[in-house]
Amino acid sequence: MSPKKDSSHSLLPGWGEGEDEGHPARDYSPHPNPLPVWGEGNSTTLQKTLTTITNNLHDFSDAPELDAQRIILHALEQREPSYLLAHSDIQLTPEQLAETTRMQNLRKTGMPLAYILGESDFYGRTFIVTPDVLIPRSDTELLVKKALEYIRARHPGPRAGIHVDLSGFRVPTSLTSFAGRSKPGMTLTIADIGTGSGCIIITLALELYNLPATTYRLIATDISPAALAIAKQNAAKHGVLDKIAFLQGDMLKPITNRHVDLIVSNPPYLPAEALAKAGCAPETLGLKFEPQSALDGGVDGLDFVRQIQASGIPAIIETIGGEIIECY
Numbered sequence: 001m002s003p004k005k006d007s008s009h010s011l012l013p014g015w016g017e018g019e020d021e022g023h024p025a026r027d028y029s030p031h032p033n034p035l036p037v038w039g040e041g042n043s044t045t046l047q048k049t050l051t052t053i054t055n056n057l058h059d060f061s062d063a064p065e066l067d068a069q070r071i072i073l074h075a076l077e078q079r080e081p082s083y084l085l086a087h088s089d090i091q092l093t094p095e096q097l098a099e100t101t102r103m104q105n106l107r108k109t110g111m112p113l114a115y116i117l118g119e120s121d122f123y124g125r126t127f128i129v130t131p132d133v134l135i136p137r138s139d140t141e142l143l144v145k146k147a148l149e150y151i152r153a154r155h156p157g158p159r160a161g162i163h164v165d166l167s168g169f170r171v172p173t174s175l176t177s178f179a180g181r182s183k184p185g186m187t188l189t190i191a192d193i194g195t196g197s198g199c200i201i202i203t204l205a206l207e208l209y210n211l212p213a214t215t216y217r218l219i220a221t222d223i224s225p226a227a228l229a230i231a232k233q234n235a236a237k238h239g240v241l242d243k244i245a246f247l248q249g250d251m252l253k254p255i256t257n258r259h260v261d262l263i264v265s266n267p268p269y270l271p272a273e274a275l276a277k278a279g280c281a282p283e284t285l286g287l288k289f290e291p292q293s294a295l296d297g298g299v300d301g302l303d304f305v306r307q308i309q310a311s312g313i314p315a316i317i318e319t320i321g322g323e324i325i326e327c328y
């Protein structure tokens with residue numbers, strides 16, 4: 001069998017048996033399920049592949065072109081989007097094409113791209129993610145930002161009363177002199193409850209690293225040993241494994257007998273009923289692939305939020321709708 005010749009539909013040879021069945025683009029094909037033929041003359045450029053994957057993902061993704069770009073970059077072991085433009089004419093090898101097909105077909109099942117690629121960006125850094133952990137959300141970046149503000153305001157830094165933040169901006173004493181501010185040299189213990197991929201606590205470890213004259217004790221808890229293993233991999237990847245204590249256990253149990261100054265947490269907060277409906281709408285289909293224990297917040301979604309609030313420990317918590325609540 002020869003590959004499809006009609007390039008106007010820019011279908012790649014070799015999307016595999018039956019994989020595109022039902023997709024509108026296939027209606028034009030004289031061969032509904034062409035088998036791959038990787039012989040001479042079957043060349044496929046990066047640009048063609050990009051167009052094909054974009055078309056094929058059209059009904060399965062909110063951002064088909066972006067997904068296609070990231071799939072191709074991943075298959076080519078490249079990171080910079082500019083690579084795609086600069087190398088639009090290169091031929092993909094059969095192996096690279098097969099890899100893009102595999103990823104495209106996973107995406108068509110509704111699997112979030114982060115799981116397909118095995119990584120997700122958070123606060124400007126890349127984190128390893130697997131279906132054992134929640135995919136970091138951009139709302140959670142605001143939680144980190146608020147936590148940093150809280151911590152920096154309470155740590156006076158090298159000169160009492162003046163805090164020098166990473167940008168060198170001096171915050172006058174009046175802004176930092178409020179109850180709860182720690183003394184220079186004091187240790188501040190911060191616990192991330194339900195750390196998942198570890199994105200929150202690892203980002204704090206990295207962002208706080210440059211703050212002088214302060215000592216932090218960082219703790220991460222999770223009930224799932226598999227999630228903790230990923231969090232540790234991420235900590236090692238970012239060079240902060242020795243700066244964080246990873247404790248396995250349910251919610252606050254691992255910190256029961258420890259002094260903690262601040263809790264940061266993005267606990268499961270989806271109302272159970274809403275979670276049960278995930279998959280009915282395309283925009284919530286991805287939730288089906290994430291650990292349900294990382295999403296299910298009980299009947300009203302607030303079971304875990306309440307547990308943290310009941311501890312009486314100052315806390316910055318993400319809650320329903322991605323809202324950040326601060327309890328001091």
Ligand code: GLN
Pocket residue numbers: 133134135136137140194195196197198199200265266267268294295
């Ligand atoms: N702390 C992780 C995150 O925000 C995991 C949260 C969770 O599992 N609910 O991504």
